[in-house]
Amino acid sequence: MSVYPEKIAEKLRSPRPGPVSENAICGRAASFVCGCFAEACIELGADGQVVECIGFATNGCGFMTASCGVLGSRVEGRDLADLNGLSDAELAARIEDELGEFPPERRQCATVAIEALKAAFANLRKARASEFVGDSPLVCTCFGVAEDDLLAAIQRTQAGEFRDLAEATRAGRGCGACRMLIDELIDTTKMQG
Numbered sequence: 001m002s003v004y005p006e007k008i009a010e011k012l013r014s015p016r017p018g019p020v021s022e023n024a025i026c027g028r029a030a031s032f033v034c035g036c037f038a039e040a041c042i043e044l045g046a047d048g049q050v051v052e053c054i055g056f057a058t059n060g061c062g063f064m065t066a067s068c069g070v071l072g073s074r075v076e077g078r079d080l081a082d083l084n085g086l087s088d089a090e091l092a093a094r095i096e097d098e099l100g101e102f103p104p105e106r107r108q109c110a111t112v113a114i115e116a117l118k119a120a121f122a123n124l125r126k127a128r129a130s131e132f133v134g135d136s137p138l139v140c141t142c143f144g145v146a147e148d149d150l151l152a153a154i155q156r157t158q159a160g161e162f163r164d165l166a167e168a169t170r171a172g173r174g175c176g177a178c179r180m181l182i183d184e185l186i187d188t189t190k191m192q193g
C-alpha cells in the first residue's frame with residue numbers, strides 16, 4: 001500500500017522519463033522548504049513549433065514527481081500555439097484536477113515542478129533569442145516576433161494591453177516566457193505616448 005493518495009500513487013507507477021537528448025534545453029527550480037529540486041528538459045521538433053519531447057528529473061517526493069508527470073503530459077507533443085502562455089494558475093489547476101487537491105504543505109511541491117517547466121522555456125527563449133539575427137531584438141521566440149514587429153503592432157492596432165497585442169501578433173501565446181518583456185514594451189510605449 002502506498003503512503004500517497006491513490007491518484008498520486010497511480011501516476012508514480014508510470015514515471016516520466018528523465019532528461020532527453022543532449023540538444024534539450026533544461027531549467028531547474030528548488031524548494032526552500034525541503035531542499036528538493038526538479039529539472040525539466042525540453043526539445044522542440046525540427047520546425048521549432050512543436051514540443052517533441054520533455055523529460056523531468058527530481059529528487060523530490062511523490063507529490064513533486066507526480067506533478068512533473070502531469071506537466072509533461074500537458075506539454076509534450078503540443079504545438080507552441082496550444083500552450084496559451086502556460087500560466088501558473090492554469091498549470092496548478094491542471095495538476096490538482098488530475099491528482100486531487102494537495103495538502104497545504106505539499107502545494108509547494110507542485111510549484112517547484114511548474115517553476116522548473118517555466119525555467120526550461122525561459123532558457124529556450126534566451127538560447128533562441130541569442131542566435132537571432134535581425135534589425136531589432138527578438139522578443140517572442142515561439143513565433144519569431146521581434147521588438148520592431150511589436151512596436152508596429154502597438155501603433156497599428158492601438159494595443160494597450162497584453163491580450164490585444166497577443167491577438168494581433170501571437171507573441172506571448174506560446175510558452176509565455178516573453179510575457180514580461182511584452183508587458184514592459186507596452187508600459188514603455190504608454191509612458192512615451
Ligand code: FES
Pocket residue numbers: 085125139140141142143171172173174175176177178179
Ligand atoms: S517566447 Fe514563448 S510565447 Fe513568446
